[in-house]
Structures are given as C-alpha cells and as structure tokens.
Amino acid sequence: MDTSGPAAFVNGEILNMYVGRRVRTVVQAQREEGGLLIGQSTDGHQLTIKGASGAPMLRYVEIIGIAESNQTIRAEVCTDFGENFDPAPFNGLCKLANGQMKDMFL
C-alpha cells in the first residue's frame, strides 16, 4: 500500500484547508457540464470534479485527487458508492478527522 501521498477526508467546507494537496471526499453526482462533474458534497456545497465523467447521476461517488481550488478537485480515483450512501456519517467523519481527532489522521 502506497502511503506516500495520504489523502485528507474533506467535505465542501474543509476542502478549503487542503488546496494543492491530496484529498478524498464523497459527492452526490448532480450533472455533467462539458466533461466536468458537478457534485454536491456531504455538507451541501457544490464541487467541481475534473476527470470523473461518466458517473451515473444521483449516485454517490468517492473522489480521491488533488484539490485545485476550494471548489475543484482533479480526480485520480473515482469509486461508485451506490445510491444508499448516507452522507451524514461521512460528514461527521470529516469534521472529526479535521477537528478534535486530527491527531489520528494524516
């Protein structure tokens, strides 16, 4: 397992803290605009994902990639998480991983 580039768990708001670094998040695919995937993060923000075209709409997708801005991620890996994904626990995870449980991550 290659741990050289760990990805931080982020949601829409926390993405801001990791611009330029590797992140991972789950978004719900909303629509596609010219090769870019527009997805909704687990805390309700709109994120733009590059290189994730072809994701079926309204399904949850995990994106691992480099954050290009506080709203854009250049995807390296996309994984289909299906329809039944519950965004609330993931959001809770992001908050804990970057908040009080920060020491356990990255």
Added chain:
Amino acid sequence: MARLTPNGVAAALAGDTNLKPVVQIVELRGVNVNGVGATRGERFRAVVSDGATTSPALFAAQLGDHARSGLLRRSSIVQLIEYVINDVRARRLIVILNLEVLVPECEIIGNPIILPETGFPNPNPTRVEQFNGAPQYGLMSGNSSNTTTRPTDNISMFQHSIAGNSNFATRPSDRTPAIQPTVQPSYRPEPNYKNHGTIMKNEAPARIIPISALNPYQGRWAIKARVTAKGDIRRYHNAKGDGKVFSFDLLDCDGGEIRVTCFNALLDRFYEVVEVGKVYVVSRGNLRPAQKTYNHLNNEWEILLENGSTVDLCPDEDSSIPTQRFDFRPISEIEDAQNNAILDIIGVVTSVNPCTTIQRKNGMETQKRTMNLKDMSGRSVELTMWGDFCNREGSQLQEMVERGFFPVLAVKAGKVSDFSGKSVGTISSSQLFINPDSDEARRLRQWFDGGGRDASTQSISRDFTPAASRNEVRKTVAQIKDEGLGMGDKPDWVTVKASVIFFKNESFCYTSCPNMIGDRQCSKKVTKGITGNWTCDRCNKEFEECDYRYLLQLQIQDHSGTTWVTAFQEAGQELLGCSARELNALKEREDPRFADTMLACLFQDYLLRLKIKEESYGDERRVKNTVVKVDKVDPSGESKFLLDLISRSSALH
C-alpha cells in the same frame, strides 16, 4: 508570593484561634499607652487584612521590637501564630502574641479599606468633642454594633435629633483612651461629614463588596446585584398578629447569591421598587443564617431588610452582572441524587404530555404536566410541572415540540423525586427558562442538531427500560462480567454489538409440543414413546408430529471478549434464516447446506439484545445470557450512534 488566608480575619474574629491565618498589615502605628513618651510603653496598633475583611489588631509588647526595627511594617504579610480575640465594649480585635513575618513589604492585596486617621482608636479624647459638642452620629452610626447590639439601637441617620441622643454624649466609652466603640474596623470610605445644622451625616457611599464576603461581623456594607427572582407576598398570622413577607434573590458580578427578605412595613416600602432583572445597590440590612428549607441559594446567610436599609436602583445597565446563575448537573448525576434534593438541570425537551388536573391532599385542584428532557450524558429524565408552569411554559413547550422544534429548557431549583426511578419536579421557587442565552444551551443545541437527537438514551425515570431500540443500553461483552450484570433482582437488558464465532451444532434444536394453550404454544419438550408418538407431560397428550424449536448455544465475540449466549426460537430463526425444522431436516439428510447455513452467520456483526440474569443450576449460581432479538447492523444507524457516542464522551471531558 505569599497568599492571604481567605476569610482568615473573619474566621479569627469569629473565634478560631487555631487557624493561624496569613494576613497583611494594612495599617500600623505606635501608640503611647501611658500618654507619656517613654518608648518602653509603646504599643503597636495595626489593622490586619485577609484581602477582604479587616480588623484592628494589637501586638503584644514583645512583638514591638519587630515593629520598631522595621522588620514589621505597613504592607507586611505575616502569619498569625498565636493570638487571642478581645471583646472590648462590643468591639472585637485580634491581640497578636506571636507572628511570623513572611514578606516584609508587598503591595496591598485585595480590597481592604485603609482606615482614615479619624477612624483609628484615638487615645486623645478631645478629638471626639471637636464637632461643636454635638453627638458624633457619623462615628457612632451605622453598623458599629453588628455583633452584639441590635440594629435598631443604631441611630438612623435621618431621624433623630440631638435631644434623643444625649445618652451618646455622656457615654463613658467616648472618653476612654483605649479602644473606643467609634472604631469602624471594616469597609468604610473616608467619612464625609456634612454639616446639616446640628446633625452630622456621613453621606459617603458605602463601598461595594462581593456578596460572598458578607458576614455578620462585617462593618457597614453595600452590595450591587441583580434581582434574579422575586417571590410573592405571603401573608401569615401568628401570636403577634397578621404579617406579610416577601423575598427576592440577588446575584452579583462574582456569582455570589443571597436572599433578601422584607416584612410588613419594609415590604410596603420595597415590594414595588424591586423588579426582576434590574440591578440595585442594597445596604444596611441585617445578616442572619439562611433558612435552608426555603432558601436554596448557595449562601449560609440571608439579608433581612430593616428601617435603615436602602435599596437603590442602578439605572445604568451593568452587564458585568449575569442575569441568572445556574449550577447545572448532567441528567446522569440525577440518578444518584437524593430524594428531595434541589438542583438545576438543562436539557432538550423531546416530548411533552398534555396537562392533567390533579386533586391535592387538601382538596385543591392543580395542574400537572410531564415531559421528557434529554442531555449529552446519554440519559433522559421526566420533568413534572405543577400549577402555573403547566399552562405558561408547559403550553409553549408543547407547541414547539409539536411543530418539530425541540427547545432547550433550563430548570432552576427543581426537586428530585424517587417516585418511579428518579424524576424532577417544579416547586414554588423553581424557574423555567426556554432556550436560554447561555453557553450550556448552545452546546446542547449543537449536540442535539448534530446527531444527539437520534442518540439512544436511557431514561432514569423508569425502573425498567423496555426493549425498544430508542432506549437500548449498549454494552461490550467484557462489561457483562466486569459490571456484574444480571446479579440484581431483575434481569438486565442490554444490546451488544458482536459477531457469532461458534455454534454448538450437535444439539441446536429440540422436539417441542405443538399444542396451543390459548394463543401460545406449549413448547415443552416432548419425548417419543413406544408408539412412535410424541408425548407432552404438561398437556398430557400425544402427538404424531412434533414441532422443532431452536435451542442454540452460541459463542459471541467483540473487541473486548467472548461469552456464551443462548438463543431460542425467534432469535435463532433471525440468525440462521430458516426454521429449526428445515435445518434439522438438512442435518438428517446430511445435506452440505446444513453446514453452509450455520457458517453463513459466523463472523458478521449483529446487534444482539441480551437478557442477562443470574440463575441457579443445582448448587451453582451462574449468569445466563439469552438472545431475545437479533438485528443486522445498519451501517448508517450505527455510524450515527458512534458519532453520538464520541460527542458524548468528549463532552464529559
């Protein structure tokens, strides 16, 4: 840096001669006792302070050397090793026989008032007579005799003329060179004498002191505080006739609280003046021990207002004084609280029941309403409202809950009852605050909205929690043994998240009686007779066909340990996904699917509802765990449970 003993001076004055307090010398001068200038006869007088209270003090002659040499000086911090208290004409002072100088010089600690020259014991009696020969109201007024003389003996500044006080002028105490009753040992700013004809009034404002520093040995005091509660007028009848009384509670900027009571004429004077939420300066009341049956404030004293008392409104909003002071306890602590204890709680209202009318013992009717409060400790409690609370706050809360807003409710002075489990009820002096503006309320709101709402909680208001998923108590396998579950009178019902690691597959079911007794199956074990029929001893019948029911012995495991549990029919069926009869048939046919079915349930997480009870097996007593319900772990629900568990654990730290 040396620290002064808090309340050291007050305690010493009260008689504690073993305390050995650390005090500061805030005033020091030498006095010639004999009136002649021989240095040998010089005695040193001082005023000592513990940062709040001051007292005059005398040094024994042998300590005079320290003072003379300068080792002991004004602002020195000393520890009183040996000292006695002298009562001289209703004045108390500390006579120091032995002390130790800790810090020779230091800045003045705390807020002791440095007495002006005029206030000092004056060996020269002529000074007293300088004011036109008129009685010195200012010097003798106010609270000079708090300790022994009744306050009414003090001449009220405003009322008496000279004639009425000729006795003062002739009191021998005025003349003695030693300690005069004119000494005001504590808080008093520079006396400010204005000449109003022949009556002198000291119009200097009394210095504001913290409520927590109030004690009956205090000199003239004043407190500035906000009214947090105002009681109703209570009329009574006793041997002296009819009377009326009311009380109000004060809170100052240091968080000190005290109750103030007014009777009769004073009630008339102050009842309209006092309003909840406003800030007042209260001065010159009588301090007496608090009546703990009615007064639940954290103060051993309460104030009794009297003729000379003043209650002045402060018009400018003093935001340094909080509007209310609470001492919230987590609901989990209420479980251990004593019956009838008074405490403050805060929680989110999760359900509100309708108002009911209750007949009281005296025949009167009153309203009652119950509701549930939940907080971050993982517990919920039933709150019972009585009387006006039901229709006022109660209705408001009910409406909010119905519309889906779950408000935060703070209760001040609720009473614990152990009627069924532990619950909290309102009393006449309780106060309710819906969605108060406080940090505690904000934290509860965040917790609740962030997942606390769905968190499972255990109610402390009922003895036995039913097996509803909202109220499940989560335990680990190790806790079953560590906490001695099942050893009580009643069985313990818990939920454990664990996986099955082993089935005893030799006997996983038994042949059971199919007979229906009412709407339940007999289910007793039946034995095959010679005829090939199954006989039930209980029903006394024979059956051609018997039923098969699960009786599984399983070993379950979680991160903390392993244990054996028994699963009966329903649980077995949920676990294995097929009936006992089918499974039995598979086994008898030596169908490989028999093993597959059992293996399929191994090593997956389930939420197992366990009934734990210690039972006798012959001479032995063993704890038996029975699985009554098996649920697959729902990742979403379980995540929420874990998030809530994390927030609860960190809230408690």
